[in-house]
Amino acid sequence: MNARIDPTLDNLHQSGMLRFITAGSVDDGKSTLIGRLLYDSKGIFADQLAAVSRSKHKRTVGDTIDLSLLTDGLEAEREQGITIDVAYRYFATPKRKFIIADTPGHEQYTRNMVTGASTADAVIILVDVSKVKLGDDGSVELLVQTKRHSTIAKLLQIEHVIVAVNKMDLVNYDQSVYDRIVGAYNEFAASLGLKDVTAIPLSALSGDNVVTSSANMAWYDGPTLIDLLEGLSVYDESHAAPFRFPVQLVARHNGHEANDFRGYMGRIESGKVARGDKLVVQPSGQQATVKDIVTFDGSLESASAGQSVTLLLNEYLDISRGDLLAGADQPATQLKQVVADVCWMSDEPLDVRRKYWIKHGTRQTGAKVTKVDSILDVNTQQRHAADGLKLNDIARIGLTVQQPLAADAYDDNRATGAFILIDEVTHQTVAAGMIRLKQA
Incomplete structure (x- = not known):
């Protein structure tokens, strides 16, 4: 949640990268789902597969790979069969690059889910069909963690919500069960004010509708999960927002230069800036004019959200780490x-x-x-x-x-x-x- 200088991530974001997280209750299959995504999309290396196959904490029979171990890296996670920390994984398909955050399901580790969600463009809310209470009177009772994580997704303004109704194999791929759960979730989502909600039935363990379509659910004619993720539009509103530049570091010359170089280093969090632009230093309120925009590769005429730059100003002002440079016409x-x-x-x-x-x-x-x-x-x-x-x-x-x-x-x-x-x-x-x- 803090500003940072990381040109590697900047470049990935500009090439259409999607950040998403998985969230849900304990043992809903979050780690298995990500493992299935990585495995079926060829997003893991042979030595990783070999290491997982040799793991003493496998919870599968015979030579079947325990895909959850691809993200549950801590010894305590493998022993208990739960996710504790946020595990980040990077993979790519021919259409897109992804950063996945596998977040814990246990209420005790909700804080870790918040951490993973703070930079996400999309969230996959997993719902385990075997845990949802379906009443004979037509009532459906969703788990508290499903509601909690959906609430956090709303508070954090995550743009896309995907409801993955998992373990459909346990109910013999029954469409009526799926429809009832989705109906209940949509009703709850409406009360939250969530707008972009898409549901998908799947089985992470067997791979149904994860990367390939499922013959077991011929009644479902929507996209697979990977197709859905590849097609999500991510509009970065930060480019259209007012200019915001938290100062991370003040750069001076090495003491042997004749010119008095003073630059303000940081990452443009929103908006854009160009030479000659009028800025205001906050909280002091001093006015400034952009003299130059410097990067490792040289000077720029302009720069925009996501770029890490050094700003030079025409004026000599008292500016230090923690100050904010903003557009003079739209200050914070x-x-x-x-x-x-x-x-x-x-x-x-x-x-x-x-x-x-x-x-x-x-x-x-x-x-x-x-x-x-x-x-x-x-x-x-x-x-x-x-x-x-x-x-x-x-x-x-x-x-x-x-x-x-x-x-x-x-x-x-x-x-x-x-x-x-x-x-x-x-x-x-x-x-x-x-x-x-x-x-x-």
Whole structure:
């Protein structure tokens, strides 16, 4: 969620890369699904297959490959058969490059799911047909984690939601079971306000509808999962948003140069900039003019979102790490009082008497939680009053910060609308937050 200089990822993004995550409850088949994607799309090496085949933690019979081990890399994960940490995998098809984040399903590790989801373009919500309660009266009861992860996907503004109804082989590929589950999910998604939702029936274990179409589900005439992922349109709204450039580092000459070189290094989080553009330094409010845009390969006339550059200005100003350069005509909002939605990520409950650090872009300053406005019930989507927060609570809170933050609403700009809270004593990340400039 923090700004970073990483030209490798910048280049991948420009070539049509898709970032997506898998989410769901424990043992819904997330790791197996990703393993099947990698295996069937030839996205793994022979030595990786050999290592998995020799693993002492295989949960398959005979020579059958345990595909979940391709992402569950920690010894504790393999012993317990669950995903604990976020596992990132890179693969490509002739049509697209992908970065996959396999996130944990257990409620205890919801915080890891939030981490993986913070940069995702799409989310695959896995629903295990064997766990969904189907009543004789036509009722359908989705798992709490399905609702929790869908809620987080909405809060984090993930553009595409794919509902993968998994383990269809356990219900003999029954279309009526699939239709009932999808109907229930669509009803819940509508209450959340999720718009781009696509459902697909599959079996990750046997490969039905993952990379190849399933003869067992002739009633389904939609795309396979890989076809769906290859065809998703990812419109990067950051290119059209106002210019935002969190300063990461101030570069000076080596002391032996006659010219007084002073450049401001960072990654353009949104918008574009060109030589001669008028900027404002926030939070100081000083005005500046772009003199040059420097990269490793030389100077540029202009640059846009996703590029890591060094900006040179005509004026000599007091600018340091943590400041934000923004377009003079569309500056960010400066906040001393912050209203935000947060996911509490610490085992220790919130203590409003304690001080925290807030990390927003490249700026870090002191912060204090002034109030807990409400906690969101993921089952009913209703908010209720609370006087504290515990692990995995999703709540709206009020913060007071020592130094003003130059920020945007998260809905408008994910980069400058996101932050984390850090415990001042333990230095542990305790919450991930999304700034709301208007009360919802």
